[in-house]
Amino acid sequence: MKLNDRQIEYGFNYYFKEENDKIKSVVELAEYNGEEKLTINCTQLGDSFTPQYKTQKEKKRVVLEWCEFLHQNPMAFTELHFCTRMPQELFDAVCSQKRLKQLDIKWGAYKDISAIENLTSIELLHIGSGASVESIKPLSKLKNIVALSVENFQKIANYDDFSEMTTLESLSIVGDGMGPKFIKIDNINFVSRMSQLRFFKLLTERLQSKDYTPVLELKNVEHLTLRSNQEVSKLYNELITLPKLKWGLLKNKPELYEK
Template sequence: MKLTDKQIEFGFNYYFKEEHDLIKSVVEVSEYNEEEKLIINCTQLGDSFTPQYKTPKDKKRVVTEWCEFLTQNQTAFKELHFGTRMPQELFDAVCNQKQLKRLEIKWGGYKDISAIEGLPHIELLHIGSGAGVESIKPLTKLKNLIGLSVENFQKITNYDEFSNLSTLESLSIEGDGFGPQYIKIEQIDFLNNMPQLKFFRLLTERLQSKDYSPILSLKNIVHLSLSGNKQVRALYDEIFELPKLKWGMIKTRPELYKN
């Protein structure tokens, strides 16, 4: 698999309503009808959209049934999206899906993501708002990964191990832009060993080294979005001249980088 031009221009996990609407959205296992792609929103129940789930027991049953199904039917899905909070037990259960090629998680309470190694065919992975995640090492075991997006990993400051992902074409490392909640990153020297990247996004971060020059090593980058801080502004003219660059905030929002 290679990223499409559309995925490079907007990001592989960009919300396109027309594409999203083609995937069935469910709450309960009973709604599943052998679809290979599914949107599962099985937590945060009992709101105005799901008032029928009134008690903790009702809500727990739904999650338990999904955990059992995902564990017992390990070749059911090729693509899954989770739009509500994902607890640790649901994360672990999803990682039994041996044929899964795409997984997008909006946010969750997971600390241990080591079960992700159970997804040998995963190509596109978004792990949203994982403030409790304690290690990124399991992600480096995913040898077919083309696109990776991690968000609000508050406990991670070193991303050097990502340079081991030799098949990766798209990488996004962000804090929580809505809060905003910034993440701290020691340095981005690992980019010097990732010349294959076509898409890179680094936002809502505090770079401890203050050195953004490794960005200049991304000679194959097509989409680049960076924070508009003074260090990036100082390098902007050089970054703008990267030979293949045509998309991302560096190109479309130049006013953010002008002194």
């Protein structure tokens, strides 16, 4: 697939209400009726929205039923969204889905994402707030991925493996903007080897090298969003002349980069 202009302008996983409302949202497996696209919110139960789940046994049952179904029916889904906390066992179960083209995870407690290599059809992937993730190497094994967004990977400082992802058109690496919680990144030299990128976002990070010049190699970038800081401001006049640039904070909010 190739990302369309709206996916490049706003981001592939931007929340468009009219589109998201078309996807059925469920808690229990019993609510599922054969849909290929689904939002599953099967954790954090017992709150004001789901007061009927009063015991840990009930809550565990819901997750276990989904895990068993996902493992036993690997051809069920093409698109899945998870808006509540994802535990490791649910992550592993989702990764058994052979037809899955889009996966959006809001946040979770997954240390080991090696099962992601089983998602051989995945094209669009957002892994939200993965503060426990210990290695990004499995992501570099995805051969059909077009857009990747990773958020709040607190234990990852080296992203060189991403340069192996030659099919990527869109890459977003951010910390937790709500906290805010910054992530530390050694350097972004890997970006200079990803000239195919059309979308690049780097926010809520502290770049240890303080060198953003690799971004100047993104000759095909159409959307560029970088954190406002002294180093980026010094490069602004060069960054803004990237030949295909038309969207992102550098283009839409130049006042953020005034020295």
